[in-house]
Amino acid sequence: MIDETYFKHFPTLESERLLLRKLELTDAPEIQSIRSDERVMKYMDSERQSTVGQSERFISMKLKMYQENTGIFWAIIEKSTNTFIGDFSFFKMDHKNSRTEIGYTSKPEFWGKGYMQEAMTSIFNFGFDKLNLHNLEANINPGNDKSRAILTKMGFQKEAYFRENYYYDGKYLDSEIYSLLSSDFKTDNTKAELRT
Incomplete structure (x- = not known):
């Protein structure tokens, strides 16, 4: 069971290099800048956030x-410059079965520098060691090579390929499902510090 x-x-x-803190409504301009960027949203298959108000509603929902x-x-947050890099979420948490889906975005200028891998390492260590998660699931657009690459680098395994199971923007799209079990994840020696 998940530790509540x-x-x-x-x-x-x-x-x-990173501080992983609670997302606040004041972060709406940063979220809006990421979720309106076509480079980020190309494979997200969700509505572009063209206004800060949309991002505020998005954050409120989270x-x-x-x-x-x-x-x-x-x-x-990149600690040395206090720069907002992106976001990471556990969502659709299933307490009974100790599982959750994951989602993540980051600003393109921070791609390829290991920041998301560092964030994932910290969050997965927390998720498995403290939150008592057993399974993480990621659902990606099959065209999203960058997302697939980081998931496989983190130890995720492809579990399924669903044909045209997701309707977005007038089209039925395919999905790839990846999962990571707590037993698959090699605990990193450079664990994140959990602030209290």
Whole structure:
């Protein structure tokens, strides 16, 4: 069972270069800049956030998920410059079966520098060691080579390929499903510090 202690006090995490903190409504301009960027959204298969108001509503929904114990949404901050890099979420959390889906985005200028891998290492260590998760699932567009590459690098295995199971923007799209079990994940020696 998932340890619900972490839904009473938000689990802020820290790694070598990153601070992973609670996403706030004041982050809406940063979220909007990411989720309106065509390079980021090309394979996201979700609505572009063309206004800050849309991003505020998006964040409010994520904060509500945390209050309802169904999701945790982190802002990824580069510590040395206090720069907002991106976000990472656990969502559709299944407490009985100790599993969750994951989602993530980052600004293109930070791609290829190992930031998302560092964030994932910290969050997965927390998820498996503290939150008591057993299984993580990722659902990606088959064209998203960058996402597939980081998932496989982190140890995820492809579980399924669903043909035309997702309707978006007037088309039926395919999906690839990846999963990571706690037993698959090699605990990193450079664990993130859990701030209290």
